[in-house]
Amino acid sequence: MIANGEFNFIARHFRPLAGEGSLDLRDDAALIPARPGFELVVSTDTIVENVHFLSDDPAETVSRKLLRVNLSDCAAMGATPFGYFMNVCRPPDRDDRWFESFAAGLAEDQQLFGIHLLGGDTTGIKGPLVLGVTILAWAVAGKAIRRTTAKPGDNVWVTGTIGDAALGLLARRGELPDPDGFLGSRYQLPQPRLGVATAPIVHAGMDISDGLLQDCGHLASESQVNIIIESPLIPLSKQVKAAGADYWPLCLTGGDDYELLLTAPPQNADALRQQAAAAGTDITRIGRVTAGTGEVQLLDANGEAIELAQRGWQHF
Numbered sequence: 684m685i686a687n688g689e690f691n692f693i694a695r696h697f698r699p700l701a702g703e704g705s706l707d708l709r710d711d712a713a714l715i716p717a718r719p720g721f722e723l724v725v726s727t728d729t730i731v732e733n734v735h736f737l738s739d740d741p742a743e744t745v746s747r748k749l750l751r752v753n754l755s756d757c758a759a760m761g762a763t764p765f766g767y768f769m770n771v772c773r774p775p776d777r778d779d780r781w782f783e784s785f786a787a788g789l790a791e792d793q794q795l796f797g798i799h800l801l802g803g804d805t806t807g808i809k810g811p812l813v814l815g816v817t818i819l820a821w822a823v824a825g826k827a828i829r830r831t832t833a834k835p836g837d838n839v840w841v842t843g844t845i846g847d848a849a850l851g852l853l854a855r856r857g858e859l860p861d862p863d864g865f866l867g868s869r870y871q872l873p874q875p876r877l878g879v880a881t882a883p884i885v886h887a888g889m890d891i892s893d894g895l896l897q898d899c900g901h902l903a904s905e906s907q908v909n910i911i912i913e914s915p916l917i918p919l920s921k922q923v924k925a926a927g928a929d930y931w932p933l934c935l936t937g938g939d940d941y942e943l944l945l946t947a948p949p950q951n952a953d954a955l956r957q958q959a960a961a962a963g964t965d966i967t968r969i970g971r972v973t974a975g976t977g978e979v980q981l982l983d984a985n986g987e988a989i990e991l992a993q994r995g996w997q998h999f
Contacts, residue, residue, distance in 0.1 A: 689806075692773075694708075696779075700790060700799060701800050701801070702799025702800065703766075703799070704716070705766075705799070705800060705802055713801040713802045721821040721822060721823060722823075722824050722827060723819060724819070724822050725818070725820075726756035726757065726760075726818050726820075727817040727818070729814065730745075732812040732813070733811060736871070737855055737856075742783075742784035742788065743785065743788030745785060747788045747792045749814050750792050750818075751873045752816075752892070753817075754818065754875035755941040755943075756818065758876045758877045758879065758890065759828060759880060759890040760820075763822070764798050764820040765797070765821065766819050767799075767800060767801060767818040768802050768803045769817075770806075771805045772810075772814070773805060773807055773812065774811065774812055775809075796875070828885055829887060830901065830906065832887040833908050833972050835908055835974045836971075836972065837887075838946065838970070838972075839899070839910055839911075839912065839945070839946055839968065839972060840955065840967065841917070841918065841942050841944055842943045842945075842964045842966050845918060845934055845935065846930070846937065847869035848939035848940055849870075849894075849937025850923055851867045851871070852939070854866040854867045855871070874941070875941065876943045878961065878962035879955075879964065881958065884951045884958060885946070886946050886948065887945070888943055888944060888946065889901065889944055891938075891940040894937055895917070896935050897938075899944065900977070903979050904977035906972075908973065909975025909976070909978045910971075910973075911979075911980050911982060912969055912970040912979065913969060913970050915984045917967075918965065918967040919934065935981075936991060946972050
């Protein structure tokens with residue numbers, strides 16, 4: 684009876700989302716045909732109730748966030764996503780009506796981003812709702828953007844605005860005014876910046892999930908360079924500015940931005956701006972790469988170093 688319940692659950696909610704290679708979700712695995720001249724990019728993320736989303740977040744925003752944090756990884760590597768696997772650990776308090784909305788959110792973003800479900804796994808859990816996606820994408824062979832290839836002399840760039848999601852979580856908890864709902868929406872629905880990062884315009888990159896400063900540290904460490912960030916250049920939304928300067932450290936360390944952090948040589952600045960505009964996002968130069976061994980320095984308007992007590996989100 685348990686197996687039939689699981690299969691019926693999959694058939695009701697997730698079979699309509701299946702596409703090429705999924706075998707209609709009737710087998711134990713998917714079949715992905717090879718694509719000559721490309722490399723398969725695989726990335727996975729897990730989100731947990733009351734860690735990455737709130738219990739009262741609408742089901743359709745939970746499912747879309749689940750997809751989008753994975754799409755952001757593809758964007759950072761300059762890859763084009765086509766399908767995903769999904770794991771659902773379902774607690775007893777999430778009924779069929781909730782999953783109808785959850786699946787509707789997936790369907791909306793599948794159409795928006797041109798992807799489909801390939802398979803996955805479902806199980807019950809006595810605890811919070813736990814959701815995982817493994818996303819598959821194609822990158823031109825030898826052209827995937829890496830964290831390890833930033834070069835001294837590069838400029839450092841970020842897409843969009845920084846800190847919205849960190850303040851959005853406070854807004855969703857009722858701890859910060861959010862009169863137009865912008866901050867809360869940025870926490871609930873990240874915007875994957877697909878189509879911005881491509882080689883050879885971009886040397887290195889990653890998405891910002893653990894906070895701008897901490898992810899700059901990851902990039903600097905992996906590339907064995909130093910990164911200097913000029914704080915006045917960091918792009919902030921009008922809503923973050925309105926919140927006040929007391930929240931500024933949280934904006935740089937709070938995480939969940941899912942914007943892109945990129946390095947590129949100065950001569951590629953115009954091409955990168957044009958590429959970002961074509962992808963529908965702003966992009967801002969915030970600093971530079973220098974020779975070094977993985978250090979990050981944050982400077983104020985006078986070029987003086989700023990020290991913050993915390994650098995970013997810690998998973999453990």
